[in-house]
Amino acid sequence: MIRLLAMALLAWCGCTGPALARSDDSARVILEQAVAAAGGEAWLNPSTLYLAGHAVFYAPDSAEPRSTADDYRMWRAMNPDRTTAHGADGKVRITAKSGGKLLFEVGYDGATTWTEKGVMPKDQAGAYWASNFGFGIIREALGTGFKLERAPDRDIAGHKVALIRVISPDGGTTLFGIDQQSHYIRYMGFVTPRGFHERHYDDFIRLPSGWVQAREVNLFYNGQKANTVFWREVRVGEPIDDTLFASPAKDR
Template identity: 60%
Template sequence: MRGLLLFAAALLGIGSSAAEPPPDARAIVARAVAAHGGETWLAPGTLVLAGEAEFFGTDRAEPVSRADEYRMWREMNPDRDSAHGADGKVRIEARASGALMFAVGYDGIATWTDKGVMPAAEAEAYWASNFGFGIIRSALAKSLRMERAPSREVAGHAVDLVRIYDARGESTLFGFDKESHFIRYMAFQSPRGWHERQYDDFIRLTDQNWVQAREVTLFYNGVMANRVRWRSVEIGAPIRPGLFEFDPDAINQNRRPAPAP
């Protein structure tokens, strides 16, 4: 019996020494970048997304409003080093049956909504509660600090968690699918509380080698706030001059449908 136990112990020792060590944080991020499209995904220049969205309150189960037309125009900054501040340029519009529900944008200097230019302090808190994903695109090139966090499941998918710190020391938690290496999860502390996003329904644009999550669900303090379903994506498309600037006449004139990019 003693001989059998020693033999079993020897086998266990061989198995444990031969097991591959878990990948470190940088290896996981590099693997994800490659899975999403490599250099094209890191620096697309512009990104235009169109779809629909539903918005939830904190005191009921069903959505409080729906946008059958939800669009985002994005001009990327490849040198981004701040995770949760306004960066590059962005415009988001939500419409229901052609009527404008809300619009918000950042032109590189000022933040505005359909109601006017947002005061600086309010704008800083707004973007700090919304921006966070883009830091992963510059994390490797800028050698930002990264560390592993305990792996977990997100919506039934096993993910590796990595915490990325921006140049100011602010952290963002990313969850990478263990099989596909796609980003399924992101989370960070925001002025509105603990903000989480879950990504699903991935597609690959084979002509541009770009992976896009068509469903994004946002949570604050564990409560779902809104869900977006993207129907179309354009990478590197030209965006007309002035789209990111505040233009009250264009916004309010008959509440027309969203302008073409």
């Protein structure tokens, strides 16, 4: 059933098969509008990003929350030369806590993926990041080696969005949905080892630097909501101690 659903979603989004007969120039214009709306150069080239808020996680095949992280944080050190759409890139650490108790923690130090339990085997790590990483590639998509295509437009939570495909040099394909009025990025979708992954972005704010941040992100796999993240604190370009990305388990 999951395989059939994924195939149907792929056929709908155009992630496989021949491209639609719409010009790449129109897709580029849409992306350029999205970049300008998101903050232009400040948004394209952040050195670091820190986000903090809370998150709700849902049980499989259920609309009921499974757990809530009242303290949910992400630190990122960016790679300005990213060419891989759905793989570990730069450096990252994500921590989820509830009532001061650690629910889970995962990080990547540029070479090794780790969790609160220790170092993650490489094959498992590859599948994990391929199921979770994808948004950042849009910052590189106007560069050399990337291909842009149009896809059928759709409605996301009452907002009409223009869909484009970003095809990275490694062949990875990611759908992005750009709000036709605000030009904010409201949607992302791509194929993962876990199924067809989609994210819906909402509740946008603009920082003094011009950076636009979605403070609500809903994540889905094969149409089933997996979690919702509510960001309430945003810091861009501030120094992050490199030791933060190293596995705490190495010291245990």
